[in-house]
Amino acid sequence: MFKGRKLLIATKHHKESVIAPIFNTELGVHCFTSDAFDTDILGTFSGEIARLDSALTTLRNKCILANKVTGCDLIIATEGSFGPHPSLFFAAANDELIMLKDFQNDIEIIAREISMDTNFDGKLISSELELKAFAEKVQFPTHGIILKSTEDNPIQIIKNNRSVDELIQNFEELSKAFKTVFAETDMRAVFNPTRMKFIQKAAENLLIKIKNCCPNCETPGFDIVAVKPGLKCENCSFPTRSTLSHLYQCKKCEFKCEKMFPRGIQFEDPTYCDFCNP
Structure with missing residues (x-):
């Protein structure tokens, strides 16, 4: 295909x-x-x-x-x-x-x-020392940092900071123009x-x-559409919240099938049983 x-x-x-x-x-x-x-x-x-x-x-x-x-x-x-x-x-x-x-x-x-x-993070920065500490924490310069005049609705944004010296210089320029500087990780891939x-x-x-193709029509993407709980407890045999089966359905021909015990076990540890371990 x-x-x-x-x-x-x-x-x-x-x-x-x-x-x-x-x-x-x-x-x-x-x-x-x-x-x-x-x-x-x-x-x-x-x-x-x-x-x-x-x-x-x-x-x-x-x-x-x-x-x-x-x-x-x-x-x-x-x-x-x-x-x-x-x-x-x-x-x-x-x-x-x-x-x-x-x-x-x-x-x-x-x-x-x-x-x-993930290094996802952001911080209001008030000094060069704070900026350097933040930069080290988020793995700059191998990971980017964006400087903004404010966290939300910023007037000015500086991206593509390539070195510590450039980052500090841009921070100082923003500090002079605005009361605050917000530093955040650059999450662009x-x-x-x-x-x-x-x-x-x-x-x-x-x-x-x-x-993973549909067994009926061979269309790619035969995927899980529902997860059924109820795996029995190994100790008391009561159903637990753990997964008993996955229900697969083809998006093309709507063929369905249920695959039991997707985790490879037929009983759950009593630790995860609401009756044995309430």
């Missing part, structure tokens, strides 16, 4: 460096990028343009925009979010979504990678190797989903 086709990676931040090698090799496509459109119009991490839609909607809109502008019918795009972990609220997380959209065959396949391994690493992992997750 994909071999020999052109695959457009919708990015302006060099994500193709980690995505293209995977799909060129594994799917036999010819990956390329285009500067005919600007994905930043859908939102920027630095705050000049707010992301108005959810990450998933924005991701889909990136693919649609790329298709409309270039005419390419096979698109990959990613969209990252940064903030509290969805289940561990005390920790910051990098949540990467990646989508393959095949307009020719009307297929949309989505994968995700969530990690707490090309300026954040840690994020780029998880974009690659998300791409690998996507490849696994693409290769």
